[in-house]
Amino acid sequence: MRATIIHAARDIRLEEVDDLVLAAGLGEGGEPASGRDAIVRVVAACVCGSDLWPYRGVTETKEPRAIGHEFVGVVEQIGSAVTGVAVGDFVIAPFYDCDMTCTNCRNGVSPSCLDGNWWGRPDREGFPTGGAQAERVRVPHADGSLVVVPGPVDEALVPHLLALSDVMGTGHHAAVSAGVGPGSTVAVVGDGAVGLCAVIAAKRLGAERIVMMSRHPDRQALARRFGATDVVEQRGEEGVAAVKALFDDIGPDAVLECVGTAESMEQAILSARPGGMVGYVGVPHGGAELPIRTLFGTNVGVNGGVAPVRNYVEELLPDVLSGAIEPGLVFDLELPLSEVAEAYAAMDERRATKVLLRP
Amino acid sequence: MRATIIHAARDIRLEEVDDLVLAAGLGEGGEPASGRDAIVRVVAACVCGSDLWPYRGVTETKEPRAIGHEFVGVVEQIGSAVTGVAVGDFVIAPFYDCDMTCTNCRNGVSPSCLDGNWWGRPDREGFPTGGAQAERVRVPHADGSLVVVPGPVDEALVPHLLALSDVMGTGHHAAVSAGVGPGSTVAVVGDGAVGLCAVIAAKRLGAERIVMMSRHPDRQALARRFGATDVVEQRGEEGVAAVKALFDDIGPDAVLECVGTAESMEQAILSARPGGMVGYVGVPHGGAELPIRTLFGTNVGVNGGVAPVRNYVEELLPDVLSGAIEPGLVFDLELPLSEVAEAYAAMDERRATKVLLRP
Structure with missing residues (x-):
């Protein structure tokens, strides 16, 4: 699969990387988390203003890493313990992984999930997740992180749904x-x-x-x-x-x-x-x-602070589906994932407010 | 009249000072503020934890000044424009002066009153007010700052009413x-x-x-x-x-x-x-x-921030009058005003939590 890797300031590359697989396929160490994950095919991702900090060298990139944390997509595989998400579902992911069952998630602060983490880093059990500016992401707590959009999903809604992932x-x-x-x-x-x-x-x-x-x-x-x-x-x-x-x-x-x-x-x-x-x-x-x-x-x-966007999806989604709000209008440039480097440059140079990427 | 003057760190003195009078008595410059003020005879005052900052020299005392900002008392004189307060009323004053009519006061932030100030400093028109650790205070906006306690006031209630002035x-x-x-x-x-x-x-x-x-x-x-x-x-x-x-x-x-x-x-x-x-x-x-x-x-x-205690008096006073709350229990030492220096020392040395002073 292809994924975006940041190597250093202003060095963004789309590269061929190993396919992400369910943790269950990675051996016994995968249980029990392995049963709660899903592989999501990315339908749309984007570049965040916060991605520009490492891009501009304001924060240091010590070693090459997968980047991107906003995506919507279609579920391709699910672990044996997943009950709320099915293969083929169109889903919105927040810009972080969370279980939605711990005290912090229940208090409305899912970025402080006791079992969560950030995209691109290994999950709490050490299994890879992948960045969102890629063809696929592995979602550790699929029932927690993902929200299913009742289908079929109109193509015109995709940017607005993607906006619920972060902005x-x-x-x-x-x-x-x-x-x-x-x-x-x-x-x-x-x-x-x-x-x-x-x-x-x-x-x-x-x-x-x-x-x-x-x-x-x-x-x-x-x-x-x-x-x-x-x-x-x-x-x-x-x-x-x-x-x-x-x-x-x-x-x-x-x-x-x-x-x-x-x-x-x-x-x-x-x-x-x-x-x-x-x-x-x-x-x-x-x-x-x-x-x-x-x-x-x-x-x-x-x-x-770090926005608990997962806690807000249920409240905001109906207004997106009805057309009452149109947050996807903030995307003023759409590029294929292969042009991800140009997407960063366009935002860095303020030629675009926010760029939507299509794998 | 007698008033407490801080001269320097650890130099607190009760001194004989000029009597405070209504601004109307100070000449034409006194109008219109002169008509809205009152002279209050202090029944009880106290020492605040914040008074200990200049006492300890943490904040500098550049020149001798009247000190004290918490008091309850009885109205002795009122200006010609005062309508909400009458001579003889028992009143609670907040630890600052405020008109309760400006936008900030109406927004619930009376310490930011556009026409208010702090006790001990001249008011906005330059007339003296006096500190609260004294026999009398001049209150610039009597209808705004003062809250009348329906009388007669039981002596046992005085510490609890005084607590509404600040703590x-x-x-x-x-x-x-x-x-x-x-x-x-x-x-x-x-x-x-x-x-x-x-x-x-x-x-x-x-x-x-x-x-x-x-x-x-x-x-x-x-x-x-x-x-x-x-x-x-x-x-x-x-x-x-x-x-x-x-x-x-x-x-x-x-x-x-x-x-x-x-x-x-x-x-x-x-x-x-x-x-x-x-x-x-x-x-x-x-x-x-x-x-x-x-x-x-x-x-x-x-x-x-700076507590808008004046905005809270109406909400808290009924619970003080009913005995539902007893904030005056925080006063664990009572001294005559003549021993104000000992009051500071007792709080500084943590021999007392808070000292009530009687002129």
Whole structure:
């Protein structure tokens, strides 16, 4: 099978690798996990903003590794203990593996699954899983990780379903973490795919005013289509002032931080009204910690983290199936998997917001 | 009148100062604020844990200043525009002045009042207010800041009413900020007056299990009387492990940070379960900021700040009047105002949890 391997910064290659197989085929050590896994043929995958950190060398790639963590696909094989997923099912996978039965999963925090892990790494029992920018993935806890989409699945729905693998659920997590609800006033920092999905989420949860911070006309237009009521192009102190000016110089109830840099987090914290909340989902990069004195003095809270997108699929899927939300519109470029290196380059150079890949 | 003046670290003196008068008596510049103020005779005041920071020299005292910010008293004079408070009323004041009409006050964040300030400093129009460890205080926005206790007021209730000026509302804010509700599991970091009141608050909001972190037998006993179900004496890594062990090594839903040091905040953040929340009210001291990578990876949120105790008085007062909660039990020493220096020393040396002062 073919899989995407990152060798070093800006060195992304699609390579021929060993086929992934059910753990049961790997010997006695495979039990009992071997019976709970599945092999999924990838129908669509994509490149994440967080994939750009190793691509740009911001995080080090110490040795070649499989990359990619967002996918939808069709189940090809299942282990003997799998009951919730059948061969031929169209499934959505979250950007991590989880069992959905442990305390953390039941508490709504499936990325902290006691028996879970990240795609591309061996599972907890040492069996390979594979990255998602590939032809196949091995899913350790198929009944936990995978959600079956009732079929047949319309081809036009694929991008929207794929968004539930990460960006839509992540934008939703920013909004939920910030307590967005009916009547909320919201600002979104970050006009990438997650920020755009955060606009969808805020609108869906009933926000009455949504400010998108963006300098890109195409992303501004998509944000408005998703429900943004205002756009602010300034950044830094000017950006804070411009956002606050829209709310009587007090600020919005919630700010959704969808980037992960020190600058974007500062922007978010300073833009929120006293007593407001920052919901953050951007993977933190850079050395800055959270400024406790500023937060203390203004009663601005900070909540969020690695989005538990698996916990959100059941809530969001009906709105995707009905067409009420269209998060797949964040994909503005589609390429065959063979052009995965170009997909990274296009996102790195901001020629594309988010690239969908077809094996 | 007599008022407490801090001159430098460990130099606290009760001194004779000019009587405070209504701003209307200070000339034309006094209008219109002059009409909205009141002079309150202090019936009881106290020393706050945060007063110990300048007392210990952790924060610098650049020049002598009036100190004290918690008091209950009887209204002696009112300005011409005051309508909600009458001469002779027994009133509770929050630890700051606020108008309760601005956007921030209406948003529930009265310490960020657009027209408010701190006791001891001149108000926004430059008129003196006075500190609370004194015989009288001038209250700039009497209708906003003061809450009338329906009289006559039983002498035995005075300590409990005084607690609404700061510590009870502050403990409540920690619990509210952490989202404590029916069935919550809670740990409290800090066994001072605020931490003990946080136990009352958590119990009152329906927490089913409350762990108090404390090494002092008398404070442990009071915490248990207030509703703590468990006590953990260890600190640091051992303390984190001991708290988590009470919750299947996962941790409690909410941790209430009521100290303000880097160590106590770290203790709180590491003790919470994945997806849990830290409610913090300890005034931050020390250089440490909040560790965003730890928070991001565990989805632990941090929420709190300067407690909006004025916003909470109406909710908490009925439970004080009925005897349902007894926050005044945190006062374990009562002294005449003339012994205010001894009050500071007793708290500094941990001979007392919190000292009530009678002018």
